[in-house]
Amino acid sequence: MDLDAVTKQSALHAKPDGLTLQYGTAGFRTKAEHLDHVMFRMGLLAVLRSKQTKSTIGVMVTASHNPEEDNGVKLVDPLGEMLAASWEEHATCLANAEEQHLPRVLVDISEKAAVDLHQDAFVVIGRDTRPSSEKLSQSVIDGVTVLGGQFHDYGLLTTPQLHYMVFCRNSKGQYGKATTEGYYQKLSSAFVELAKQAFCSGDDHRTLKVDCANGIGALKLAEMKHYFSQGLSVQLFNDGTKGKLNHLCGADFVKSHQKPPQGIEMKANERCCSFDGDADRIVYYYHDADGQFHLIDGDKIATLISSFLKELLLEIGDGLSLGVVQTAYANGSSTRYLEEVMKVPVYCTKTGVKHLHHKAQEFDIGVYFEANGHGTVLFSKAAETKIKQLAKESEDEKRKAAKMLESVIDLFNQTIGDAISDMLVIEAILALKGLTVQQWDALYTDLPNRQLKVKVADRQVISTTDAERQVVKPPGLQEAINDLVKKYRLSRAFVRPSGTEDIVRVYAEADSQENTDSLAYEVSLAVFQLAGGIGERPQRGF
Ligand code: NG1
Ligand code: ZN
Numbered sequence: 001m002d003l004d005a006v007t008k009q010s011a012l013h014a015k016p017d018g019l020t021l022q023y024g025t026a027g028f029r030t031k032a033e034h035l036d037h038v039m040f041r042m043g044l045l046a047v048l049r050s051k052q053t054k055s056t057i058g059v060m061v062t063a064s065h066n067p068e069e070d071n072g073v074k075l076v077d078p079l080g081e082m083l084a085a086s087w088e089e090h091a092t093c094l095a096n097a098e099e100q101h102l103p104r105v106l107v108d109i110s111e112k113a114a115v116d117l118h119q120d121a122f123v124v125i126g127r128d129t130r131p132s133s134e135k136l137s138q139s140v141i142d143g144v145t146v147l148g149g150q151f152h153d154y155g156l157l158t159t160p161q162l163h164y165m166v167f168c169r170n171s172k173g174q175y176g177k178a179t180t181e182g183y184y185q186k187l188s189s190a191f192v193e194l195a196k197q198a199f200c201s202g203d204d205h206r207t208l209k210v211d212c213a214n215g216i217g218a219l220k221l222a223e224m225k226h227y228f229s230q231g232l233s234v235q236l237f238n239d240g241t242k243g244k245l246n247h248l249c250g251a252d253f254v255k256s257h258q259k260p261p262q263g264i265e266m267k268a269n270e271r272c273c274s275f276d277g278d279a280d281r282i283v284y285y286y287h288d289a290d291g292q293f294h295l296i297d298g299d300k301i302a303t304l305i306s307s308f309l310k311e312l313l314l315e316i317g318d319g320l321s322l323g324v325v326q327t328a329y330a331n332g333s334s335t336r337y338l339e340e341v342m343k344v345p346v347y348c349t350k351t352g353v354k355h356l357h358h359k360a361q362e363f364d365i366g367v368y369f370e371a372n373g374h375g376t377v378l379f380s381k382a383a384e385t386k387i388k389q390l391a392k393e394s395e396d397e398k399r400k401a402a403k404m405l406e407s408v409i410d411l412f413n414q415t416i417g418d419a420i421s422d423m424l425v426i427e428a429i430l431a432l433k434g435l436t437v438q439q440w441d442a443l444y445t446d447l448p449n450r451q452l453k454v455k456v457a458d459r460q461v462i463s464t465t466d467a468e469r470q471v472v473k474p475p476g477l478q479e480a481i482n483d484l485v486k487k488y489r490l491s492r493a494f495v496r497p498s499g500t501e502d503i504v505r506v507y508a509e510a511d512s513q514e515n516t517d518s519l520a521y522e523v524s525l526a527v528f529q530l531a532g533g534i535g536e537r538p539q540r541g542f
Contacts, residue, residue, distance in 0.1 A: 001110070001117060001147060003103040006044070009146045010102055013040035013139055023083075023091040025352035025499035027074025029063050032132035035071050039136045041094045042073050043123070043143020044106060049087060050121035050149060052113050053078050057121075058166040059144075060159050061137045062128035065213070065252035065276040066500075068245040071132050073140070080167030080175075080415025082354040087113070121149035124165050126157030128216045128278045129240060154180075158216050158279035160418030167415050180223065188227035190410035191424040195231040197404070198431035206431060207233045208423070209272040211261045213250025214240040217279035217419060224420065232427050237264040251276040251283045251373050251419070256451060258295055260285060271430075271437040275419040281373040282419040284426070286437045294441050299326065299334035301426060302369035303443055305377060306344055308429045309365060309408070315401035316390055320383050325359045325368035327351045328469045328494050329451075332509055337444040348467040352499060353417060374417040377425075379409050404432075447490060448513040450520040452506040457532040459497035459504050468496045480526040488515045493523045504531065517541070 015037040021028050028038050042059055050057040058076030066072070075083040075091070083091065090109045097105040110117060123144045127133040137153065144151045154165060161183055168178035176186040212218035218239035225234050238249045238261060246252065249261035251274040260266055261274055266287050273284045284296035306324050313320055324338050324346045338346045349355040353374055360366025364383035369375030379387075387409065390402035411428070413421040430440065456462075463473045471478040477495070485491045491510040498505050504527050508520035524538035 001106060003106070005146050006106065007099075007103060009142055010037075010040065010099060013037045013142065015097075015099060020096045021092070023088040023095070025354075026064060027060075027072050027083075028091075028095060029066060029070060029072035029500055031069060032071035032130065032136065035073070035132075035136055036139050038095045039073055039139035040143040041097075041102075042075065042091065043140040043145075043149075044147055045087075045091055045094055045109070045143075046075055046123045046140070047121040047144055047147040047149035048090075048106070048109060048113070048115050049075065049077075049083075050123055051117060051119040052115040054119055056166055056169040057123050058162045059123060059125050059137075059140050060157075060162045060278075061126070061133045061140065062159055062216075062278040063130070064159070064278045065246055065250055065281070068130055068247070071130055071136055073136070076163050076166045078166065078170045080163040080170075081357065082416075121147070122169075123149050123151045124154060124162065124169065125151060126154045126159070126162035126165070128159075129156060129214075129219070130245060156216055156219060158220050158418070158420070160280050160413050160416050160421065161220065163415035164413055164418075180220070184224045184227045187411060187413075187421055187424060188224065190407045191228050191428055192231050194404060194407035194411060195428040195431050198428070198434070206231070206427065207235060208427060209235045209237060209264060209266070209270060210423070211238045211249050211254070211264050211272065211274040212236055212240070212279075213253075213261075213275055213277050214238045214243045214245045214247070215250070215275065215277040215279065217275035220279065221420060228424065231431075232424070237261075246277045250274055251281040254285060254295065255283050255297055255372050259293055260287070269436070269438060273423060276373075279419040280417050282422050283373040284437065286441070288438070294438075295446075296437070296441055297331070297446075298369035298371045298373040298375055299330050299446075300440065300443065301373065301422065302326070302367050302375060303334055303338060303342070304429055304440055305425060306338065306367045307342055307443075308433070309367065309377070309405075310342065310344060312401045312405050312408075313365070316387070316394070316398050316405070318386060318390065320364040320386065322365045322367070323347060323360070323363035325349060325356045325366060327356065327370055328467055328496075329371040329507060331371060331446045331449060332490070332492055333444045333447050341444075348469070350468050351496065357416075369417075373419075376414060376417045376422065377408070377412045378414055379412075384409055447509040447511070448516040449507065449509040450513075450516045452520050452524050452538070453498075453501070453503040454495075454506060454524050454527045454531075454533060454538060455502075455535045456504055456527070457534050459502060461531050462495065462497050462504060462527075464494075464496050469494050471495060474530050477526060477530045480530060481523055484519060484522045484526065488519055491515070491519055493519055495523060495527050
């Protein structure tokens, strides 16, 4: 390591005094103007991680569903997964080191992580469409090059595309070709293969309206749509030509406000979906004939997908295990439906995809989704081998099911939730099962639910257990929540410090929207009073 060169270059990406940031659930995230030094340093860290793993590492510049003025950065590990937890700590140390300590911190990390500094390093970089992203990704490149790393800058990519590129490169092309063309081809041909079984039965041509949150999803979907146009035609809205990124549109807006985005024309009973700003989340929705809005969130997506997979697994009868992983934010009705009607085992983990992802890896086939629409399906190597074998050797009905599962394996981006890949899977399943969006929605009825935010002086005063469903500290808060929950029917509530924003999140559900809103308000007040609320007290009726 040429530490003098690092010091010199770092001065061009100097850290503002007093700023400390945490590598959270989704990497570093804050106002774009505070991130230059973080980007440079993540370039440095990516080189060390690449040397240590002897693999290609990814760096993605994006702040996902957050406002256009924000930005963020996260590292992608060799198999296309989120950065390992021990390296999150290194990332935090490095990002927060004062200028003069930077060389020492780099040496410390290299020693602690037993990095072989003579190894070559290779880093791939992607970015979203934010105005700040281009310059910030250049700072990442400066960090990579000063430590002698090689790099490939993919420029504009969705987050899941960058994860795909990393995995392709480290699997020596076995997972696919590490180009956008390779990504489009892999997913589209799996989709067309799967969906054609429905279309030969004379189904009419399918169309879908997609709200792209004025983000990168619009550019990539516009490039990709020709590849799957035989099976599906997509109409893009909020494609970034006019509106602002994530402003009054996108998956996060639709899910949290429970209303349609601006900028999309919806007719009664038409299937619509929204991506978030970096296209790793998707939610569906429609207006019924009375103009009422219906949201189909990640929980209902997981339900549709797992019921389809369960049918195929019964068909091949090979005892492969199927499990669904959710977080505490999953609607109670979805959990009940999965467990009691579909008889599928359901597990709850802490918020954040990496927790869901790890749990899902315990099954032959693990379906995981956050209610906000982030999720995918993972197939174990053993399951994949078995399915491929059956697709070749078994008798007719079994073979057909195995072949469909084979397409499903190719169609899911198995590195991370991917709005484009999830959309194609959902569209294929709806076509195969002949389901309308209303029929899908009617699988079960969501319990009314409400999410609120409470500002407190220090959100770390709250600690939780039981996959964030119970508060341990501060004392008395869990008892207060229990008493409030008891007042309502079918009720549930929990609170947890956000991993991405400086707030405490409150979640409540109950038998009616009115009761849910009361419960959410009362719990917010309890948090405000017992956990050091600041600013305005929570208000009834928001
Ligand atoms: P936090 O801020 O920790 O609640 C949010 C989402 C997560 C996840 C991350 C990363 C909710 C309630 N939380 O985390 O599910 O998507 O952002 O983007 O939606
Ligand atoms: Zn996102």
